[in-house]
Amino acid sequence: MSGFVVVIPARYASVRLPGKPLHLLAGKPMLEHVHARALESGADQVLVATDDERIARAAAAFGAQVRMTSPDHRSGTERLGEVSRMEGWPEDRIVVNLQGDEPLMPPELVAACASVLRESAADIATLASPFESREDFENPNFVKVVVDDRGDALYFSRAPIPFARDTAQRALAVRTALHHHGLYAYRAGALERLVAAPPAPLETIEQLEQLRALALGMRIRVAVPERRPGPGVDTEEDLQRVARQLAAGT
Secondary structure (H helix, E strand, O other): OOOEEEEEEOOOOOOOOOOHHHOEEOOEEHHHHHHHHHHHOOOOEEEEEEOOHHHHHHHHHOOOEEEEOOOOOOOHHHHHHHHHHHHOOOOOOEEEEOOOOOOOOOHHHHHHHHHHHHOOOOOEEEEEEEOOOHHHHHOOOOOEEEEOOOOEEEEEEOOOOOOOOOHHHHHHHHHHOEEEEEEEEEEHHHHHHHHHOOOOHHHHHHOOOHHHHHHOOOOEEEEOOOOOOOOOOOOHHHHHHHHHHHHHOO
């Protein structure tokens, strides 16, 4: 056994791209590409979690195991929590949250995220890479994370952190922050504790759910992967860009 499972939360009602998981990329639903990457990671089990029958039918058609979940969940993490309870996973089971809009996620990064958690005493593991430019560092759509000397997250923000009080330190600030990738590995017990807690004030302000975990005193281990994941899909423009990359084999 590889020691981890992958759950792919998938919902139909995306604000910017309705029906996102079912949009076609290279002739296949985007969700099918994500599912294939999860299978290639070597996970013990891969599940698609959804509340929509259209997604469930499409996933079953390409051979995925599907779990129907409540339509009332506010996030993919809550959907994971329901699946974990449904499956009866023990507290130390490692559960990887692979978003249904990440068709270019390298499967080795899914396995690496699980390994980071397995080899640490943290509650959660995630991945982040150095910023490629100051423009990305200053872009609120790029989430930043700063870590302590152990590699555990100190804070996540949409703002450019750390703030450089002196102009001469701006380049150092860009090099110090990491660009967070939305891939998580949880211990099932920590996942249950997280979804049972109410949203934290910092989470509400920044609209970043991982801040709830920090507010609860959880440790989030952050590792830098050997390669950056490809872009996710949030808009029609993203969809076309990813389609070009898939056609080019990149």
